[in-house]
Amino acid sequence: MSARDRILGRLRDASPREPAVSDLERRIDAHFDARRAVPPPAPDVLARRMQAALVAVRAQAWCAHAGEWPVRLAASIAEAGVSRIVVDTASPEGRALRAALPAGVEALAFERPLEDWKEELFGTVDAGFTVARSGIAATGTLVLAPDAASPRTVSLVPPLHIALVYAHTLHADLHQALHAERWQDGMPTNLVLATGPSKTSDIQQTLAFGAHGPRWTWVVIVTDAPDVKEAA
Template sequence: MNTSGSRERILGKLLAAAPAPGMSLRELEDRIDAHHARGPLRGASSTELADTLARVMASVRTDVLRADAHSWPALLAQKLAAAGAATLLLDTASAEGAALAAALPPGVRPMSFDRPLEAWKDQLFAGVDAGFTVARSGIADTGTLVLAPDAGTPRTVSLVPPLHVALVYASTLHADLHAAMHAEAWSAGMPTNLVLVSGPSKTSDIQQTLAYGAHGPRALWVLIVDDDAVGDAA
């Protein structure tokens, strides 16, 4: 195998794609924008983006649900009960958290992150079955959720419980990372903590034995709320 020739071809492609000497930052940004504008999902409807997100996330062992803006609390509550989840960590001060808490059957108890971590760390790590978050947005082509943790839903909610349940609205989906960064103006000021989730926690040892849950939740459910379906049809 001629590794030298392969190396030269790769380096040649990198040099050809490199910005020309003296190119301004604005010109470089325009060049990057033009490249991503040709992406296969650019111009796709929210329903098409949701379909892609669902397909990609399902391929990495994510349980994907679809519902409209009215039926999702009952659907999710039913699924949690069927899975045997006895405790659910969520922010009842948010509209989504309050709606889900109200729909939960008696066998599923809602819990709020209303104390310092040190005050209930043992209970959190051993006695909470699932955590519920609402994604800020989603990235269709990579099957990624964008979470912006806050005081009511800190990062712990999506990392510690063995089951992470995330809701994302179809209207907030972006075609790719570049589109998300521009649409949400990340360069103008990112949150203190931004979490990108592309499936349940997984790791592999030197023998390539894949294990789930070593560094986070063993399971991920993503509920896509098709809130733009009517607009797409119109």
């Protein structure tokens, strides 16, 4: 038997450490459970916490009802001077926003390989619109699950990232999000946690926005059940 075989054999025969891991998990769960309110906060309470946390990280956030957000968001987009925005037209939210946009704002779909329109995307697109999978109210964090129709590029490249998140998908904290969405059973291959606009600082602690992502972040928190109508 080779040295390698002996080492592998000792590893296989070693006592499993699962009880220690389980004990640690129980202690972590108990810590977070003790910090949470009973009963759990209602979605509208989490929405207000999410909004406050986003404002604290220099994002713009507002709450809106399901039937009103497209018109309200479209008006804000026009007022900000956005002329081109990437929108996932395969989603009902994307179609609703596209239908509400004024004539001076062009909605683009991510239908081409990035290499075919990289210069156009980086140079002429003002904003990207995404629908968040969920959110973490304590920190104002968006949980994004990019896919082919709305890849990570949409929330990363344009200077303005506009996200929509439903209040009923909000979690109090990261620990609750992990358990409620059962990340331990298998996360998407590209799960992104985004908190406010991109920011960085140099050795002199000078804070700069937009160096590695969007310079501005807007978040619409929909406070009631989805009611997005199909748009032609």
